[in-house]
Amino acid sequence: MKKEFTFFAFASRNLKRKPLRTLILIIAISLLVAAMVFSLSFVSRVTSGIKLASERLGADILVVPAGSRGAAEDVLLENKAKSFYMNKDIMERVRAVDGIDKMSYQTYLTTVQGKCCDVPETVVVAFNQDTDFVIKPWLTEKFNRKLQKGEALVGSESAFNIRVGLVEVDSVLFGNVFKMVGVLDKTGTGLDNALFIDDVNLEDIIRKGSTDLRPGQVSIIFIKVKKGMDPYKVAGEIEDAVVEVDTMARKDIGKSILATLRDINRIFIFMMALIALLSGFLTWAVFSAIANERAREVGIMRAVGAKESHIVTIFLTEVLIVGCIGSIIGIIGGTVLSLVLTKSFTIMKNLPLPLGIMPRVLIAAIGFLIGNGVCVAGALAPIQKIKKMEPLMAIKSE
Amino acid sequence: MAQLEIAELTKIYTVGNQSITAVNSVSLNIEKGEFVSIVGHSGSGKTTLLSIIGGIMKPTSGRVVFKGQDISALNDDSLSEYRNEKIGFMFQFASLLPMLTVRENVLLPGLFRQKRSGGDEKKAEEFLNLVDIGEKVDAYPSQLSGGQQRRVAIARALMYGPQVILADEPTGDLDEETEADIMGLFRRLNREEQMTFIFITHNLDLAKMAQRQLRMTHGVLAGI
Numbered sequence: 001m002k003k004e005f006t007f008f009a010f011a012s013r014n015l016k017r018k019p020l021r022t023l024i025l026i027i028a029i030s031l032l033v034a035a036m037v038f039s040l041s042f043v044s045r046v047t048s049g050i051k052l053a054s055e056r057l058g059a060d061i062l063v064v065p066a067g068s069r070g071a072a073e074d075v076l077l078e079n080k081a082k083s084f085y086m087n088k089d090i091m092e093r094v095r096a097v098d099g100i101d102k103m104s105y106q107t108y109l110t111t112v113q114g115k116c117c118d119v120p121e122t123v124v125v126a127f128n129q130d131t132d133f134v135i136k137p138w139l140t141e142k143f144n145r146k147l148q149k150g151e152a153l154v155g156s157e158s159a160f161n162i163r164v165g166l167v168e169v170d171s172v173l174f175g176n177v178f179k180m181v182g183v184l185d186k187t188g189t190g191l192d193n194a195l196f197i198d199d200v201n202l203e204d205i206i207r208k209g210s211t212d213l214r215p216g217q218v219s220i221i222f223i224k225v226k227k228g229m230d231p232y233k234v235a236g237e238i239e240d241a242v243v244e245v246d247t248m249a250r251k252d253i254g255k256s257i258l259a260t261l262r263d264i265n266r267i268f269i270f271m272m273a274l275i276a277l278l279s280g281f282l283t284w285a286v287f288s289a290i291a292n293e294r295a296r297e298v299g300i301m302r303a304v305g306a307k308e309s310h311i312v313t314i315f316l317t318e319v320l321i322v323g324c325i326g327s328i329i330g331i332i333g334g335t336v337l338s339l340v341l342t343k344s345f346t347i348m349k350n351l352p353l354p355l356g357i358m359p360r361v362l363i364a365a366i367g368f369l370i371g372n373g374v375c376v377a378g379a380l381a382p383i384q385k386i387k388k389m390e391p392l393m394a395i396k397s398e
Numbered sequence: 399m400a401q402l403e404i405a406e407l408t409k410i411y412t413v414g415n416q417s418i419t420a421v422n423s424v425s426l427n428i429e430k431g432e433f434v435s436i437v438g439h440s441g442s443g444k445t446t447l448l449s450i451i452g453g454i455m456k457p458t459s460g461r462v463v464f465k466g467q468d469i470s471a472l473n474d475d476s477l478s479e480y481r482n483e484k485i486g487f488m489f490q491f492a493s494l495l496p497m498l499t500v501r502e503n504v505l506l507p508g509l510f511r512q513k514r515s516g517g518d519e520k521k522a523e524e525f526l527n528l529v530d531i532g533e534k535v536d537a538y539p540s541q542l543s544g545g546q547q548r549r550v551a552i553a554r555a556l557m558y559g560p561q562v563i564l565a566d567e568p569t570g571d572l573d574e575e576t577e578a579d580i581m582g583l584f585r586r587l588n589r590e591e592q593m594t595f596i597f598i599t600h601n602l603d604l605a606k607m608a609q610r611q612l613r614m615t616h617g618v619l620a621g622i
Binding site: 301304 | 449452454455456474475478479481482483487489493494495496497498502505506507509510511554
């Protein structure tokens with residue numbers, strides 16, 4: 001069967017003449033795009049995950065014991081089992097600050113399997129059902145009643161670990177038996193890995209003496225500010241009024257992680273720039289060699305009527321074939337890498353909401369454009385040089 | 399008006415500090431349908447003159463006017479169209495593209511045309527049969543002898559019916575019998591299609607087949 005004779009066929013046959021060289025170029029572009037897709041996926045996922053998590057907590061301000069911001073973020077974003085406490089009477093002093101609409105609190109306890117509890121290490125969140133506005137939105141429709149003393153709810157991720165689902169299970173927490181009576185909806189925060197009890201249980205837990213929690217202590221106070229109030233201003237006033245606490249406005253949650261992420265991002269950008277430079281240089285070197293090798297052929301094509309634009313079309317088609325194949329391989333590789341390596345990064349493992357389709361499509365499009373852009377940029381100078389050669393000079397240049 | 403008017407054409411090459419005058423104030427008129435041969439020693443400027451007429455090299459000074467149009471004044475696109483549509487160039491060396499088949503090499507000028515005809519493939523095969531290489535349409539140049547490659551180049555030059563054929567030793571690699579066949583074909587196209595032929599040869603017998611015979615010596619053209 002006769003093959004169609006087009007610029008595309010022409011260009012692809014040219015590339016097949018030196019398969020190893022073409023393959024090296026494709027690999028270089030694939031590596032560039034894979035590194036870029038991975039980096040962008042990582043940074044986007046962590047950034048959007050933290051943003052989403054902070055929004056889903058439903059509070060404008062978090063009040064924590066002084067020096068416990070990092071620990072609070074660890075619990076809320078990464079479900080690290082940490083405990084930190086302040087006296088509950090601080091709430092009254094906080095409440096006195098102008099601009100506060102709602103307040104609730106939570107107390108965090110950490111389980112130790114085999115010692116106090118029969119569940120794997122996790123955070124147990126004791127909350128007040130009367131004032132709560134953080135947990136309530138995630139109660140499933142099936143659980144439409146108040147938690148009783150001795151009952152616990154399970155975060156969506158923990159449910160699998162302790163096999164709670166449709167069947168009610170009894171577990172020992174801090175020497176007390178709790179009936180796991182329901183599962184929370186997925187929140188997209190570290191709380192998905194926690195267990196939830198009403199704070200009326202704390203008295204019994206403290207009495208058993210298997211935690212360092214003392215009576216009248218809480219871990220975090222969640223605040224909703226009145227409409228029109230600036231959370232930053234209210235947070236500042238709380239810190240001024242109550243020196244024993246630190247505050248975090250919603251947008252500041254994950255700030256330390258995001259700051260670290262910015263450093264990682266800089267490293268990624270530097271690496272990508274370096275790989276892009278190397279790929280561009282490789283493309284330039286390969287296409288300079290190709291232009292020299294094919295000068296005579298280009299001269300012949302020009303002699304039989306090829307315009308400068310035809311020569312550019314042929315070479316650019318070659319460049320774009322390499323760029324497209326390299327970019328597609330890179331996009332697949334980078335995406336697979338970002339999915340596989342998710343399990344290796346604690347922060348990503350505990351931000352359970354994966355990157356959505358649209359951000360992935362956007363990252364793939366950026367990768368595709370940059371992969372092809374680097375290819376074209378690298379090949380531009382040799383293409384310009386060869387197209388400008390006088391046909392006879394090109395023919396004689398060998 | 400002559401089909402080709404060449405006026406005071408000069409080409410000077412600069413090699414290092416040295417200037418070499420390859421074509422020296424050549425003036426020449428060629429009418430449509432003429433059959434012209436150019437003889438001369440190596441380095442006498444024949445190929446340079448042919449290249450300038452064919453628009454694949456720019457002169458240092460002077461003009462080449464094709465049907466009233468000064469080709470030295472054309473921009474690159476128009477000059478490319480001139481080479482593609484008006485001129486059929488046969489080089490003295492193998493000038494096929496190695497990654498294209500014989501058929502594709504013959505169709506190559508068509509790739510650079512805005513309008514491509516559906517019957518081109520059939521026509522290419524007819525021309526290849528005419529130069530006696532019809533059985534090799536799907537072969538690659540590396541599978542052909544030098545003489546066979548030359549015949550493919552001839553078919554390519556004739557394929558799109560140019561008005562002027564510029565041939566630089568077109569039968570150089572061919573045996574006597576094929577040479578006679580090719581020259582017969584040129585004569586026939588010249589007579590029947592009114593195609594203008596300007597060819598360079600070292601073979602005086604071939605040169606004598608032309609209506610007009612020219613000799614080039616040190617860049618200067620003279621009639622024989």
